[in-house]
Amino acid sequence: MTLAPTGTDTDEGRRALELDRAHVFHSWSAQAALKPLVIAGGEGSTVWDADGTRYLDFSSQLVNVNIGHQHPKVIAAIKAQADLLTTVAPSHANLARGEAARRILARAGDRYAKVFFTNGGADANENAIRLARLVTGRDKVLSTYRSYHGNTGAAITATGDWRRVPNEYARGHVHFFGPFPYRSEFWSDSPEQETERALHHLRRVIQAEGAASIAAILLETIPGTAGVIVPPPGYLAGVRALADEHGILLILDEVMAGFGRTGDWFAFQNRSINPEGIAPDLITFAKGVNSGYVPAGGVIIPPRIAEEFDERVFPGGLTYSGHPLAMASIVGALDAMEEEGIVENAATIGREVLGPGLARLAERHAVIGEVRGVGVFWALDLVADRDTRAPLEPASLATLKSSLLGRGLLPFVVDNRIHVVPPCVVTREEAERGLAILDEVLGAS
Secondary structure, three states, X not given: OOOOOOOOHHHHHHHHHHHHHHHOOOOOOOOOXXXXXXXXXXXXXXXXXXXXXXXXXXXXXXXXXXXXXXXXXXXXXXXXXXXXXXXXXXXXXXXXHHHHHHHHHHHHOOOOOEEEEEOOHHHHHHHHHHHHHHHHOOOEEEEEOOOOOOOOHHHHHHOOOHHHHHHOOOOOEEEEOOOOXXXXXXXXXXXXXXXXXXXXXXXXXXXXXXXXXXXXXXXXXXXXXXXXXXXXXXXXHHHHHHHHHHOOEXXXXXXXXXXXXXXXXXXXXXXXXXXXXXXXXXXXXXXXXXXXXXXXXXXXXXXXXXXXXXXXXXXXXXXXXXXXXXXXXXXXXXXXXXXXXXXXXXXXXXXXXXXXXXXXXHHHOOOEEEEEEEOOEEEEEEXXXXXXXXXXXXXXXXXXXXXXXXXXXXXXXXXXXXXXXXXXXXXXXXHHHHHHHHHHHHHHO
């Protein structure tokens, strides 16, 4: 069997689709009706199919290709490491791993001392939960209903959305409602009131569950797949205070929001989100740390937690923890992001192009109930009726998605939302072109 091109690009695309449908089992899908888009290549903020049709990637795939497609410095770093050493056991030291950890910690801040590397975001959250339970001697983990933390045992049970329900095999997980001013569970009429009532609700959950039984509160700094729900003023600080009051560790899941997505290295460092400057006890990451060029993730650990295991064995590990090719890709990606001002570009594009442009779309199109976001991390909450805020029905979303693809925009569509999440390298011209396509499609709907 050959992996070489089989003829024309069209022939190769046809073969790719045939092989996919014959042999590949897809995630989160009923298999029979699938007809996936065949992606043949990409560069920067653009991908193309086997026929040469080009798409402006406003999905960043799964909101992870922060540095864009095929960045030459990341590819060069992977190739150089492949020539040197392709794999090594995690029990050995390796220069690429040490350099990757050093760069991550430099961006997280001096509160943190160590990085435990994983294969992705789900097992990063698994191991953060493990650390919290071991250090506190407690069992329960609190997380919100509007969340996604990954598809492994504890991570999927910590998840709040529908994917948790058929997968609830892990123990000790309790869910609560986080703040969401636009679709409030608390009948709030302002962001400030939403914060107050959401924190009261969380306090009552802690009391009802027994504070002494709770190891950690696990939050996405900005819930991503759930709708880019930017926390209202004071919420993160309030959660931090509740955690400190009851000896509970605070884990911030930065898998989707981290490494440039919000215009900062980490979302919790964004002062519009976290004006009080609170810091979590543990940070989980993946996706944007190397834009998914090689699977990688991890947990960022402060000294006081790392030191718990100076004389005590940490009972966790992965064969590919700190894999050299992944570590080289992290070094290449973080250096390129620093040298090229990519995080600053994300902040500028969000502040000067996407934020104002999406607000103008909301003024023109009644189907947009709310625009939420920061940096290159936005969502359009689409409604059938602005007064009732009834979500737009799935059939209409499917039509919108098809129309966007037909005009050369690859969207990220979830439930009743279009997430506007281009790579952090997106140019002003590309961002404006994406907004124009959205305007055209929403106007025709």
